[in-house]
Amino acid sequence: MLFARRRHFFKRIGLPCLIIGLLLFVSFFVILPLIFRCSVTLQRGILFLTFITYPKGLDLTNPASIGLYATRNFYITVKDHDEDETGVRIGVWHVLPKNAVRRFKRELHVEQAYDEDEASRTANDLTPVSSSIGDNNEELQQLAPSLRAEFPVIVPENEQLFYERLLRVPGGTVVLYLHGNTATRGSGHRSEVYKLLRQLNYHVFSFDYRGYADSDAVAPTEEGVVRDAMMVFEYIANVTSNPIFIWGHSLGTGVAAHMVAKLSSMKERGPRGVILESPFTNIRDEIRLHPFSRPFRHLPWYDFTISRPMYDNRLRFESDKHVREFPQPIMIVHAEDDVVVPFHLGYKLYRAALDKRSRSWGPVEFHRFDRAHGYGHKYLCRAPEMPTLVQNFVENYRNAIY
Numbered sequence: 001m002l003f004a005r006r007r008h009f010f011k012r013i014g015l016p017c018l019i020i021g022l023l024l025f026v027s028f029f030v031i032l033p034l035i036f037r038c039s040v041t042l043q044r045g046i047l048f049l050t051f052i053t054y055p056k057g058l059d060l061t062n063p064a065s066i067g068l069y070a071t072r073n074f075y076i077t078v079k080d081h082d083e084d085e086t087g088v089r090i091g092v093w094h095v096l097p098k099n100a101v102r103r104f105k106r107e108l109h110v111e112q113a114y115d116e117d118e119a120s121r122t123a124n125d126l127t128p129v130s131s132s133i134g135d136n137n138e139e140l141q142q143l144a145p146s147l148r149a150e151f152p153v154i155v156p157e158n159e160q161l162f163y164e165r166l167l168r169v170p171g172g173t174v175v176l177y178l179h180g181n182t183a184t185r186g187s188g189h190r191s192e193v194y195k196l197l198r199q200l201n202y203h204v205f206s207f208d209y210r211g212y213a214d215s216d217a218v219a220p221t222e223e224g225v226v227r228d229a230m231m232v233f234e235y236i237a238n239v240t241s242n243p244i245f246i247w248g249h250s251l252g253t254g255v256a257a258h259m260v261a262k263l264s265s266m267k268e269r270g271p272r273g274v275i276l277e278s279p280f281t282n283i284r285d286e287i288r289l290h291p292f293s294r295p296f297r298h299l300p301w302y303d304f305t306i307s308r309p310m311y312d313n314r315l316r317f318e319s320d321k322h323v324r325e326f327p328q329p330i331m332i333v334h335a336e337d338d339v340v341v342p343f344h345l346g347y348k349l350y351r352a353a354l355d356k357r358s359r360s361w362g363p364v365e366f367h368r369f370d371r372a373h374g375y376g377h378k379y380l381c382r383a384p385e386m387p388t389l390v391q392n393f394v395e396n397y398r399n400a401i402y
């Protein structure tokens with residue numbers, strides 16, 4: 001009886017189909033995770049996604065092509081250790097603050113771009129709250145005549161000197177932006193953040209970690225990208241004693257927390273505050289909740305094949321641990337409708353910071369953005385309240401030392 005029913009079943013489905021189905025199941029849910037477990041290249045690939053590049057055909061040596069006029073493109077060489085002779089070359093942008101561009105638009109040859117930008121901002125009512133605290137208009141005013149005399153026109157030969165001179169003008173503020181995975185420092189949602197920060201009269205630095213964009217094609221690791229960030233920070237700190245803030249987005253929040261913890265443990269000069277946009281607690285939590293891992297996360301061997309190997313290969317980005325290792329103030333911003341890094345991971349990080357940090361350390365702020373606005377993972381910078389939030393944070397802590 002049973003035998004007959006089984007025969008009937010095989011006749012309908014067909015034995016070959018059943019075997020193919022089983023093979024597909026095994027390859028997808030067993031072999032693929034096992035390959036993942038054994039291949040650190042695959043683990044890094046999935047984490048850093050350096051092969052996803054957009055927009056296509058972007059010339060990173062020409063930031064003006066995406067509306068970032070008065071922006072210097074340059075390269076820094078990162079040595080991984082003392083005997084590292086060649087080093088890793090990484091691409092960096094330095095975006096000048098609006099108040100400096102306004103004064104030197106003629107010398108910088110950006111009059112037309114600047115005026116058009118201003119006109120469209122006025123037409124769209126995009127002028128952010130202006131401030132008198134924390135910007136250095138007076139100092140710029142005083143130095144302008146001598147700077148104009150020394151730099152009648154900015155050409156490639158004196159560009160570095162001029163940008164560094166502006167960076168040193170007392171009273172200025174600098175933001176170092178650490179981008180998330182995929183693409184480059186020129187991606188649209190990133191340049192929107194730089195434009196917002198420039199409007200607030202901050203200098204902005206952004207760069208591509210190793211393996212991304214025009215930076216050297218060295219396979220990224222957590223240690224490596226943190227090192228790249230530390231070197232750009234060191235470059236800025238070498239040039240100016242003005243306050244520096246770190247802004248990390250997505251995977252960049254993991255780089256930010258790790259880097260600031262490291263500076264703190266080395267007793268080196270650190271930033272004055274850390275802004276974490278769409279952050280997560282650690283890679284283990286993040287990978288489990290990422291849409292890519294959805295088909296696998298309920299498998300009994302998920303931990304063995306996916307979580308554990310990444311942890312063992314030092315792809316951790318344990319921000320929940322690192323936020324207990326540096327005393328600077330933290331501002332977390334997260335949208336409820338973030339599908340890449342779920343909102344509750346940002347909130348969990350906030351709770352971890354509140355619970356574990358010393359009371360004498362800088363405060364931790366958390367700002368939630370309603371899903372109704374649709375900012376998602378990438379567009380919190382479009383929130384009308386964002387300029388004020390950032391400005392308040394910077395002004396509260398730019399002169400505070402923790």
Ligand SMILES: *[C@@H]1O[C@H](CO)[C@@H](O)[C@H](O)[C@H]1NC(C)=O
Binds near residue numbers: 076231234235238
């Ligand atoms: C910063 O300055 C130190 C001392 O002059 C120098 O050794 C180091 O290479 C500089 N770092 C960067 C990233 O420019």
